Amino acid sequence: MAAVTDYLDPKDLSRLANHQVLAKRVVEGFCSGLHRSPHKGFSVEFKQHRPYTQGDEIRRIDWKVFAKSDRFYVREYEEETNLRCHLLLDASGSMAYGEDKETESLSKLEYASRLAACLAYLSLRQTDSVGLTTFDSQIRSQVPPRGGASHTRQIIDLLGSTSTGEETDLGKVFHEIAPRLKKRGLVVIISDCFGDVPQILKGLAHFNHAKHDVVIFQIWDRDELEFPFRSWTRFDCLENLGLKHTVDPAHLRDAYLENLREYREELVKGCHRHRVQLFPMTTDEPYSVGLASFLAARSKAGVPVHL
Amino acid sequence: MNFLNGALALGVLTALVPLVIHLFNRSRFKVIKWGATHLLESVLRKNRKQIQLEQWIILIIRCLIPALLALALARLVVMDWNSFLFFLLLPLAALIFLIMVAFARKTRLLWGLLCIACLLGTALGALGLLPQWGKEKKLTAASGDVPASTVILLDDSLSMNAVESFSKAQSFIAGFLGNMHQQSETSIIQLGGTPMPIFEKPTSDSHALGSRTENLDAESDRISLLAGMDQAVSISAEAKNLKREIILLSDFRKQDWQNWDIAATQSLRERLLALPSNPAFTWIDLGKGAKKNLTVESLVLSSHTVGVDHPVGIRVTVRNFSEESFEGNLQVRLFADLNETAIDEAVLSVGPNASAQVGFTHRFKTAGPKVLHAEIQVTDDFPEDNRRSVAINVIEQINVLIVDGDPSQEWLRGETDFIKLALTPFEESEPKNTGTKLVQMKDLIQADIVSIDQIDTKKFLDEYSLVVLANLEKLTTKKAKEIEIFAENGGGVLICSGNRMELNWYNEVWGPKGNSFLPMPISGTKGNPLNELSFSRISSSYFDHPALSMFNDPRNGSLAEAQIKRWILLDESTTRKDPSVTILARLNNSRPILTEKKFGKGVVMLWGTSIDTDWTNLPAKPSYLPFVQQLASYLSEKVLPPRTIDAGRTINHYVTEADQDSTFMLKLPDGTVRKLTPFERKDRYVLEFMDTRLPGVYEMKNEKNIVAKFVVMASLSESDLEKAQEEQIISTAKSLSDQITRIDGTDGEGWKSYLEMDAERKFGRETWQILLLVVIGLIFAEIVLLRKFGRIAR
Numbered sequence A: 001m002a003a004v005t006d007y008l009d010p011k012d013l014s015r016l017a018n019h020q021v022l023a024k025r026v027v028e029g030f031c032s033g034l035h036r037s038p039h040k041g042f043s044v045e046f047k048q049h050r051p052y053t054q055g056d057e058i059r060r061i062d063w064k065v066f067a068k069s070d071r072f073y074v075r076e077y078e079e080e081t082n083l084r085c086h087l088l089l090d091a092s093g094s095m096a097y098g099e100d101k102e103t104e105s106l107s108k109l110e111y112a113s114r115l116a117a118c119l120a121y122l123s124l125r126q127t128d129s130v131g132l133t134t135f136d137s138q139i140r141s142q143v144p145p146r147g148g149a150s151h152t153r154q155i156i157d158l159l160g161s162t163s164t165g166e167e168t169d170l171g172k173v174f175h176e177i178a179p180r181l182k183k184r185g186l187v188v189i190i191s192d193c194f195g196d197v198p199q200i201l202k203g204l205a206h207f208n209h210a211k212h213d214v215v216i217f218q219i220w221d222r223d224e225l226e227f228p229f230r231s232w233t234r235f236d237c238l239e240n241l242g243l244k245h246t247v248d249p250a251h252l253r254d255a256y257l258e259n260l261r262e263y264r265e266e267l268v269k270g271c272h273r274h275r276v277q278l279f280p281m282t283t284d285e286p287y288s289v290g291l292a293s294f295l296a297a298r299s300k301a302g303v304p305v306h307l
Numbered sequence B: 001m002n003f004l005n006g007a008l009a010l011g012v013l014t015a016l017v018p019l020v021i022h023l024f025n026r027s028r029f030k031v032i033k034w035g036a037t038h039l040l041e042s043v044l045r046k047n048r049k050q051i052q053l054e055q056w057i058i059l060i061i062r063c064l065i066p067a068l069l070a071l072a073l074a075r076l077v078v079m080d081w082n083s084f085l086f087f088l089l090l091p092l093a094a095l096i097f098l099i100m101v102a103f104a105r106k107t108r109l110l111w112g113l114l115c116i117a118c119l120l121g122t123a124l125g126a127l128g129l130l131p132q133w134g135k136e137k138k139l140t141a142a143s144g145d146v147p148a149s150t151v152i153l154l155d156d157s158l159s160m161n162a163v164e165s166f167s168k169a170q171s172f173i174a175g176f177l178g179n180m181h182q183q184s185e186t187s188i189i190q191l192g193g194t195p196m197p198i199f200e201k202p203t204s205d206s207h208a209l210g211s212r213t214e215n216l217d218a219e220s221d222r223i224s225l226l227a228g229m230d231q232a233v234s235i236s237a238e239a240k241n242l243k244r245e246i247i248l249l250s251d252f253r254k255q256d257w258q259n260w261d262i263a264a265t266q267s268l269r270e271r272l273l274a275l276p277s278n279p280a281f282t283w284i285d286l287g288k289g290a291k292k293n294l295t296v297e298s299l300v301l302s303s304h305t306v307g308v309d310h311p312v313g314i315r316v317t318v319r320n321f322s323e324e325s326f327e328g329n330l331q332v333r334l335f336a337d338l339n340e341t342a343i344d345e346a347v348l349s350v351g352p353n354a355s356a357q358v359g360f361t362h363r364f365k366t367a368g369p370k371v372l373h374a375e376i377q378v379t380d381d382f383p384e385d386n387r388r389s390v391a392i393n394v395i396e397q398i399n400v401l402i403v404d405g406d407p408s409q410e411w412l413r414g415e416t417d418f419i420k421l422a423l424t425p426f427e428e429s430e431p432k433n434t435g436t437k438l439v440q441m442k443d444l445i446q447a448d449i450v451s452i453d454q455i456d457t458k459k460f461l462d463e464y465s466l467v468v469l470a471n472l473e474k475l476t477t478k479k480a481k482e483i484e485i486f487a488e489n490g491g492g493v494l495i496c497s498g499n500r501m502e503l504n505w506y507n508e509v510w511g512p513k514g515n516s517f518l519p520m521p522i523s524g525t526k527g528n529p530l531n532e533l534s535f536s537r538i539s540s541s542y543f544d545h546p547a548l549s550m551f552n553d554p555r556n557g558s559l560a561e562a563q564i565k566r567w568i569l570l571d572e573s574t575t576r577k578d579p580s581v582t583i584l585a586r587l588n589n590s591r592p593i594l595t596e597k598k599f600g601k602g603v604v605m606l607w608g609t610s611i612d613t614d615w616t617n618l619p620a621k622p623s624y625l626p627f628v629q630q631l632a633s634y635l636s637e638k639v640l641p642p643r644t645i646d647a648g649r650t651i652n653h654y655v656t657e658a659d660q661d662s663t664f665m666l667k668l669p670d671g672t673v674r675k676l677t678p679f680e681r682k683d684r685y686v687l688e689f690m691d692t693r694l695p696g697v698y699e700m701k702n703e704k705n706i707v708a709k710f711v712v713m714a715s716l717s718e719s720d721l722e723k724a725q726e727e728q729i730i731s732t733a734k735s736l737s738d739q740i741t742r743i744d745g746t747d748g749e750g751w752k753s754y755l756e757m758d759a760e761r762k763f764g765r766e767t768w769q770i771l772l773l774v775v776i777g778l779i780f781a782e783i784v785l786l787r788k789f790g791r792i793a794r
Helices: A010-018 A020-030 A063-069 A108-125 A151-161 A170-180 A197-209 A222-226 A249-273 A287-301 B006-027 B037-073 B081-103 B108-127 B158-178 B206-214 B225-237 B262-274 B417-423 B425-433 B457-463 B477-488 B503-510 B624-635 B726-736 B750-760 B768-788
Strands: A046-051 A073-077 A084-090 A129-135 A139-146 A186-191 A213-220 A233-237 A244-247 A277-282 B030-034 B076-078 B148-154 B185-190 B243-250 B280-285 B294-301 B305-307 B311-320 B326-336 B344-350 B355-363 B368-377 B387-395 B398-404 B445-451 B466-470 B492-496 B522-526 B567-570 B581-586 B592-599 B602-607 B644-646 B651-655 B664-667 B673-676 B679-681 B684-689 B696-701 B706-713 B740-744
Touching: A063 A073, A084 A108, A084 A139, A084 A170, A108 A129, A108 A151, A108 A186, A108 A213, A108 A287, A129 A151, A129 A170, A139 A151, A139 A170, A170 A197, A197 A213, A197 A249, A213 A222, A222 A249, A233 B037, A244 A249, A244 B037, A249 A277, A249 B037, A277 A287, B006 B037, B037 B081, B037 B768, B076 B081, B081 B108, B081 B768, B148 B158, B148 B225, B158 B185, B158 B206, B158 B243, B158 B750, B185 B206, B185 B225, B225 B243, B225 B262, B262 B726, B280 B726, B280 B750, B294 B326, B294 B368, B294 B387, B311 B326, B311 B344, B311 B368, B311 B387, B326 B355, B344 B355, B368 B706, B387 B644, B387 B696, B398 B417, B398 B624, B417 B425, B417 B445, B417 B624, B466 B477, B477 B492, B477 B503, B477 B592, B477 B602, B492 B624, B503 B522, B567 B592, B602 B624, B651 B664, B651 B696, B651 B706, B664 B684, B673 B684, B726 B740, B740 B750
Parallel strands: A084 A129, A084 A186, A186 A213, A213 A277, A233 B030, B148 B185, B148 B243, B243 B280, B280 B740, B305 B387, B398 B445, B398 B466, B466 B492, B492 B602, B644 B706
Antiparallel strands: A046 A073, A129 A139, A233 A244, B294 B311, B311 B355, B326 B344, B326 B368, B368 B387, B387 B706, B522 B567, B581 B592, B592 B602, B651 B684, B664 B673, B664 B696, B679 B684, B696 B706
């Protein structure tokens, strides 16, 4: 059984405790801007309009109604249940990168697991319900969304038992997962998004179609972004064990980086098109820092953040 | 293709270094488990072949740089267009096309085909399958346009004077130098005597060489072909030009070629084969077979040191090398000191290919160094050898006092009879030859025998220069003292041992405890004169002492033939570090037998056995007479180094201590004058002159007058003008080299024939400049390509 502290570092927890506002913002961010009306509950379901009164936030004014009636109305939402947060954790082979490295930085999967744990922790603290699905080329295991502090235990157990698996096929997996998410909610995909970009985008479109709010934390290792290798190297594929290339990396670097740039550009554009928020993170940065900046940007703009 | 620095061509192997580094790097790759394979794969899929191609190109360039640099340093020479094309141009073109394949994606098939075509051309060319269309198109035109390194071996021996061979040689050299390429270097070696180059190093200054050659005369001794050839090969080995040639200008006489050593030739051939560029040999025969030649074969004197007014016997041998016969009509004349009036003359008969002798007697009226010449009055093809000379030293008489310690009335029983007979042979033999008195000969030495009681000490310094103490029992203290004073003042003392000697007296008075007059103390006697089977001999080593140096020539007899049955034991341990003591001779058992000591200005010599036949049979041997004569002459300071020597030997002359700081002039036969300064060798001052390649008379002068005359004799073989056998020259030529061209220059047209022959020859071109440019180009290309090759397709 995995220890909670393996995934939620006391340091990070204390950091979160010290940043209560930040934690709240997490909730705000997840709950699509209902922070200031706790009695209305955290909901994404519309209920009614009510006339604007002094003290209401300007941004909550429904400008379409104003345009029709020339009066200020504020949108109110139905108080329903808590936000459902679906964490989708990619446990494919490529997420294992960084395991063998001699530095103290985490592998991509470890990093992603900690990130997932942190998000779950934050959500559960806000009394939201959180579910976790791990997958590679198919769904590996699933914890249905549920609330309550004890649910952390379940999530962390699943994270602890997750190890990297086979090849990824994100598009296919997304199509598998989307029908299973019965109610609309926040879908947080933690993955490196390696694969065929159009397929991935199709999968994302499925989520979009089901009106889920989708956020992708794209996990990078610094090596993958900079390709810093110099001497002769054999690259063994993590997903397809038979695939090995012995090359002079210095020779390939420019082409690789160019390829990388194109891939990222395509992905970013696709995400933008499907209104998916894509937030890249590198394993050499503390995830709490990355998360904080992501939340800050999200709360300010209210729109997907692209770095 | 060829190399001038063949050893450096091995540097081509350094091409392996980049290859090894490349393989080493490949074998030490890192393993990374990589996630983003989809990003890498597309790059690899599209570029795998391109990357491999680029790596091959870089590797080839890196390997080529050291290899071509090594070839440039080894000074690669290509002989014709074919090799230039096949081994340099086509491979380079292939490389360029290969680079084009890497860059031009659309037209890479075309470039690839061109590259393969070039490589195919090289391969087929190397295998000789392509038509040799470039073969006849040499890289250079006539060899006259190519700078050459030539060594001319000039036979300047006396025999080259016959039938104007030498002037033909000179005109050939003049023609050669006049036609010399500006960057050519030429060395001329005079072959006569000891081969010697005119200038120490090859030069391109044809004027200097020309003027030196014009002034040369053929007056050297017999040529040393092999030694000259050896020098020429050494010079050729260090030549800076590719075209190398060794030209031999000679009269090709049998005498010069008969001593051709096969082993030496073999080693010479091996050295030639080891050279990067073999020199071509051109042998130009300038000597026409001379028909008639007569020569003075020898001029022998009865003695090389003669007293004033003493008769000296001169025997002249004349050899006829022709088929002509002379019946009493060959006139032989004798000259003294280049005086053109003959002092004597005779006629003789000599048959074809035979020799005849005639004798003369002459008395010199004055003392001093003299030269005698004998000349035959005949017109032949080679007049230079019709005169022969000999040096003679005319001195005043030497007076010797012999003190007899064991006199006897019986003939040859006295202690001093043998030495007297040997010192004054003519005087002693006269009474027995009264009836047949042919030539009245006078002894150089005047010897007086006295008994021990008759020594009149006052006469020593006035009349005698040497005192011989033969087997003296002892002397009175007074007389001993006087003899010491005599020696101190420059007289010579010879102490001969014998049974009467009282050894204690000698040791006490003249030994180390006394006044050290003896060279060494005497510790006893050894041996039994009555035992015929027990004896020792004088060790026949090389004698460097002037008194015995004549016995280094076996013709003068050997001291080792005498049996020494009894001798005194000399203790050399006490005098080992005394520089004034010298051991002249030892016995076979390494005991000293003849020792000397400088005492004041004089010399004391101790002969360790008897001077008569009591203890040794030396007096009965032929070497006894020259032995005692030499000892007497030496102790009277009259021993001189030989003055008639063969060409090439060293001239030696002793000078007195007083003259050690003066300068002497040596006038050579060709009129040049060399300055000589004495140097100290052992205990005397010596003048030395080694460069005696010119036969003739050498005169040594001090500021005032002539102190010595030397005659350097050309070897007799110079007179024999018979040509070498054609078969011998051909076989010799074959054993030496495969590239020998022979030209007949006897008609004086040698230079023209040489020019015609030379016009046929072709020589290759050096490529180091081109290779260096290519290397620089490759280095530049590598830098550029490394930058360009990073930008590959995605």
